[in-house]
Amino acid sequence: MSVPASTVLRMDFHALHAGVQPLVLPNAWDFTTAAALVEAGFDAIGTTSLGVAAAHGVPDGTASTRRETFDLASRLVDLPVPITVDIEAGFGLEPEEIGDYAAQLAELGVAGINIEDELCDPELHERRITEIRSRAPGLFLNARADPYWLGSDPQLPDALERARRYAAAGASGVFVPGISAEDEVRALVGAVDVPVNVLYKPGQSVEELAAMGVRRISTGSLLYRAALNAAVSTAREIRSGGATAADVPGYRALQDYIIGGRRRGSGGLK
Template sequence: MTAFAELHRPGDPLLLANVWDVAGAKALAAAGFAAVGTTSLGVAAAHGLPDGENASAPETIRLVARLAAVPVLVSADLERGSVHSAVAAAEAGAVGVNLEDGLGDAGAHARLIRDVKREAPGLFVNARTDTHWLRRGDLREALRRGRLYQDAGADGVFVPGVSGLPDISALVEALDVPLNVLYGQQPVRDLADVGVARVSMGSLLFRAALAAITETAAAVRRAEPVRPGLPSYRDVNG
């Protein structure tokens, strides 16, 4: 089992903060986070690209390579991905990848997972199904796809958008691999209690940073105090 896989503990979940640049990863590493993920929205938006259209994979892989100098494990969000992008991410230093089905053909996604594990067996493949992201929620289909993906070799299953604790508990019970959910409506302690092994922050930090940018600029314009305790120039540049 890899060091990254060992962080996925049911009942004591990995809290995966998602970054879009080196500075954010360094700050999180300094704050004690052992692993980070990239955020496809953050990386895409930071480069003027659309999210959800497989447009940001090259930028993500370049980011992974730059993060090699940061003392933190990195998982790359490759959206729907490909064998080529997954192998490239691994070669750049990623210890894991997130591959989403976009609610397309489940069999095709299972084949992708199988092919990626064959070419990069040490890579932690987090298989995402969009049954609760692109739909209002379909537990039966999430269970079907989750089992199919784990049987194809996925190391974890990610169901973003699922929020009810009974549904989350049913997924934990039905799967033999760690369950990943997106941070949202349920407190982390409640997710831990039902056996979740990974809680991703997704685009949360990126969106929070955008809010902080506009709020700070508006405060300056209104001649109001800005948030105290900001990192100094020396802190960031050092």
């Protein structure tokens, strides 16, 4: 009996967190960007909640892109690599409803999700994790703790306590964006027995983070912001009469990313 392709990709995604090098996870906001990243050789693709929200003209973190996120996921599963979806803090849903939403994503063929705590009571986030785990047991559940991202005075003990609690509740991995000092990252890695995810910080190298024990490096909204900057810069160059970048993909290349990506994905994973 053959194993469903979606199950294989989920297994692959879990395995990518235990490889020789950390998983470098680029975060996309639309199908074509994701397809181009696959073409560039990345082993898995995540979504960025800020990129998805900004592309639809709404602020990030306002629980307003649940439908848009699901629609994007339904397209990204056409790609031949594992897909993990950022669902903010659950889009304002109750834990049981978040579990149902995660199950729907799993049914699409998504390999993982990322859910943030936004500095809520850790017990609430534990309940979210428990509900997701019970309804979508195969997903790689990345639980985000936000003391360093949203806290005005981040404290390592708070981050460690949240990470421990989320791992014990059933998270597949923990994510503490904003943490970067070597001693603090090493303390986080030593505090849990699940893969640790950090947000890429310009100036860091994959090798340095690997030496600290990090297993996953996310780009977050960086690629979206870089693309926005490049678009505005190119428009300004044109207006000023300057030359545009010679390495910008052409029209046919974008068509190939779209058509080729869908062909490789064989119409989605069910």
